[in-house]
Amino acid sequence: MTAAVARRSDLRFRIGLNLRSIVGRAYPRVIGANREPSWIFFEAVLPLLSIAAYVYIYRAIALNQVAANPVDAPRILANMNALVASVVLGGAMVAFWLNVLWSMASQLYWEKEIGNLQLYMMAPMNRMALLGGMAVGGMFMTSVRAVSTLVAGVVVFGVVFQVANPLMLLAVFFVTLIALYGLGMFFASLYLLWGREAWNLSALMEEPIFFSSGFYFPLGGLYQSGGWGSVVAVLGSIIPAGLGLDALRQLTLGETAFGGKFWVLSAPVELEILVVLAVGFLILARYALAYLETLAKREGKLTSRHQ
Amino acid sequence: MPYAVETRDLTRVFAGKKKHWWRKPKPNEEESRGPVTALDGVSLQIREGELFGLLGPNGAGKTTLIKILATLLLPTSGKAFVAGNDVTKDPFPIRQRINMVSGGETSGYGLLTTRENIWMFSQFYGVPSKVSKARIDELMHAFGLWDKRDAKVRLISSGQRQKMNMIRGFVTEPDILFLDEPTLGLDVNAARTIREYVMNWVRGQSGKTVLLTTHYMAEADEMCDRIAIIDKGKILACDTPENLKRMIHTQTTFRLEVDPLQDTSTFQRMDGVVNFSLRDDASKNRTELTFILENEAPVAEILSAITAQGAKVHALRKTEPTLEDVFISMVGRGFE
Numbered sequence A: 001m002t003a004a005v006a007r008r009s010d011l012r013f014r015i016g017l018n019l020r021s022i023v024g025r026a027y028p029r030v031i032g033a034n035r036e037p038s039w040i041f042f043e044a045v046l047p048l049l050s051i052a053a054y055v056y057i058y059r060a061i062a063l064n065q066v067a068a069n070p071v072d073a074p075r076i077l078a079n080m081n082a083l084v085a086s087v088v089l090g091g092a093m094v095a096f097w098l099n100v101l102w103s104m105a106s107q108l109y110w111e112k113e114i115g116n117l118q119l120y121m122m123a124p125m126n127r128m129a130l131l132g133g134m135a136v137g138g139m140f141m142t143s144v145r146a147v148s149t150l151v152a153g154v155v156v157f158g159v160v161f162q163v164a165n166p167l168m169l170l171a172v173f174f175v176t177l178i179a180l181y182g183l184g185m186f187f188a189s190l191y192l193l194w195g196r197e198a199w200n201l202s203a204l205m206e207e208p209i210f211f212s213s214g215f216y217f218p219l220g221g222l223y224q225s226g227g228w229g230s231v232v233a234v235l236g237s238i239i240p241a242g243l244g245l246d247a248l249r250q251l252t253l254g255e256t257a258f259g260g261k262f263w264v265l266s267a268p269v270e271l272e273i274l275v276v277l278a279v280g281f282l283i284l285a286r287y288a289l290a291y292l293e294t295l296a297k298r299e300g301k302l303t304s305r306h307q
Numbered sequence B: 001m002p003y004a005v006e007t008r009d010l011t012r013v014f015a016g017k018k019k020h021w022w023r024k025p026k027p028n029e030e031e032s033r034g035p036v037t038a039l040d041g042v043s044l045q046i047r048e049g050e051l052f053g054l055l056g057p058n059g060a061g062k063t064t065l066i067k068i069l070a071t072l073l074l075p076t077s078g079k080a081f082v083a084g085n086d087v088t089k090d091p092f093p094i095r096q097r098i099n100m101v102s103g104g105e106t107s108g109y110g111l112l113t114t115r116e117n118i119w120m121f122s123q124f125y126g127v128p129s130k131v132s133k134a135r136i137d138e139l140m141h142a143f144g145l146w147d148k149r150d151a152k153v154r155l156i157s158s159g160q161r162q163k164m165n166m167i168r169g170f171v172t173e174p175d176i177l178f179l180d181e182p183t184l185g186l187d188v189n190a191a192r193t194i195r196e197y198v199m200n201w202v203r204g205q206s207g208k209t210v211l212l213t214t215h216y217m218a219e220a221d222e223m224c225d226r227i228a229i230i231d232k233g234k235i236l237a238c239d240t241p242e243n244l245k246r247m248i249h250t251q252t253t254f255r256l257e258v259d260p261l262q263d264t265s266t267f268q269r270m271d272g273v274v275n276f277s278l279r280d281d282a283s284k285n286r287t288e289l290t291f292i293l294e295n296e297a298p299v300a301e302i303l304s305a306i307t308a309q310g311a312k313v314h315a316l317r318k319t320e321p322t323l324e325d326v327f328i329s330m331v332g333r334g335f336e
Helices: A011-030 A038-068 A070-105 A107-114 A116-122 A127-157 A166-194 A196-204 A207-212 A219-223 A228-236 A240-253 A267-299 B029-033 B062-069 B091-097 B114-123 B129-142 B158-171 B188-203 B217-223 B241-246 B265-269 B298-308 B323-331
Strands: B005-014 B036-046 B051-055 B077-082 B098-102 B176-180 B209-214 B226-231 B234-239 B252-258 B273-281 B286-293 B313-319
Touching (some): A011 A127, A038 A070, A038 A127, A070 A166, A070 A207, A127 A267, A166 A196, A166 A240, A207 A228, A219 A240, A240 A267, B036 B062, B036 B234, B051 B062, B051 B217, B062 B209, B098 B158, B158 B176, B158 B188, B176 B188, B188 B209, B209 B217, B226 B241, B226 B323, B252 B298, B265 B273, B273 B323, B286 B323
Parallel strands (some): B051 B209, B098 B176, B176 B209
Antiparallel strands (some): B005 B077, B252 B286, B252 B313
């Protein structure tokens, strides 16, 4: 090749290339996905219905308890607020889990179907930059939806949050997201390997994870239930949403909420575990994708839907 | 000076479908399960600055070769070098220098505009945003897509989409561009725009190379400096279009339009028939026969054989040899 077209490969160029790639791949999610206003109805209003179902159940139980024991009303109502707040918070985090399942885990499979994957695989960017762009875009897009749900929940259900340590709260939130999307990045390669069967796995992982990660109730309750409940809760904690939500609830409702009895671990310990999960999932994602690329090039049936 | 593209005895075998104990094979499925040799000892040298064509019917191995060169597939055996780099060992410098556009591509995101889609892909090559946007505007004018710059991709026609794909290929300013049937299914004007741009791009500047796969003879003839004819994974011939046609200049080409025939086996046995192909035209309920003959002597015998079957000859013309005739002369069938 002529000198005029010699290409750069130094570290600075590679960093710039991969940062641009992350921005480029995040763009469709940050800009494109919000172009259709229908998302407001489907992803902010509809989730409120699930939240409402739990809220009204918790309220009904609390009001019954107040009627039976009026003297204890302040404690019962405080507990009820904590439960409703837990549900609203969980409802907002559901958006992230669904995004991880349907827009991260299944994304590479979908990219293959529409013909984008081979163009991505042919580009000089690092493959993790591709997944990173998908994750950053997904986090941004879903944050808009989650915040909408959260605000609507607060306004409609009159939930009161008490944030004593906003820095810790932000740290837990972002580490939870990194761990969740790291898991999504790892799943993305597995889904592509397994094809359509994995798609069904996604559907299968919705409701059970809602339950085992405590999206609509404090997870500590399941831990303490003993027997199978504890086992389910421990397994559910592998999904970072479980511990993340537990820590977020502690940090927004106060450690004394529910009499301090329903927490899995303290928030700092949960943050440490989440950091380990985040790093672990990102490493797994890196190796799974490298394996997938090698397999794709060897067997020739992953980058093109025709082969 | 290294070649822009070089392959040495390149072979690619696809393993075929795995058998599953729980699934009974459908009738005739057994035959399609086995390994498929998509490329069989392909050796090619493409010089820098060349517009090189790979001409062959569907399933000849054209796309497989491009995918290996684009670092998307590993060869089963043999070597392939792009810009002097081994595709199996050193893909990064190759990926910086290449791009690929395929016909009928549906890549990109429907919610983004054409401009945004192209910009997004340019970011994966590290093109600075400002530079990318300026190039996109220039290319959109060149390809006549300027009016659709802010149209969402899901709302544009397939021709406009293919122009967008072409711009995606050029926006990264590759040294080597792989075009896999780029005009597939396009109308005459869109195809011409693409062909003219590609030819000007290669010939208007130094150091740019295009590997074009196509099964349109006229396209290959018009555009390419050299052409390799490929069939069943093997390169049958490789030369300039003129030299390829000269290979059969001592032979004579006749085309006939006749009623559908019951038996065509007699033609192959006739003296003076080098090869022939037939193509059914269902819309007219006729068959088009192309004969490559050593001379004009067998024509009378061919006409007798046709009329003996009760079929009518609707047209008979002697033609100049085309690239398809070269192909027919070599393998005894046309491209369709």
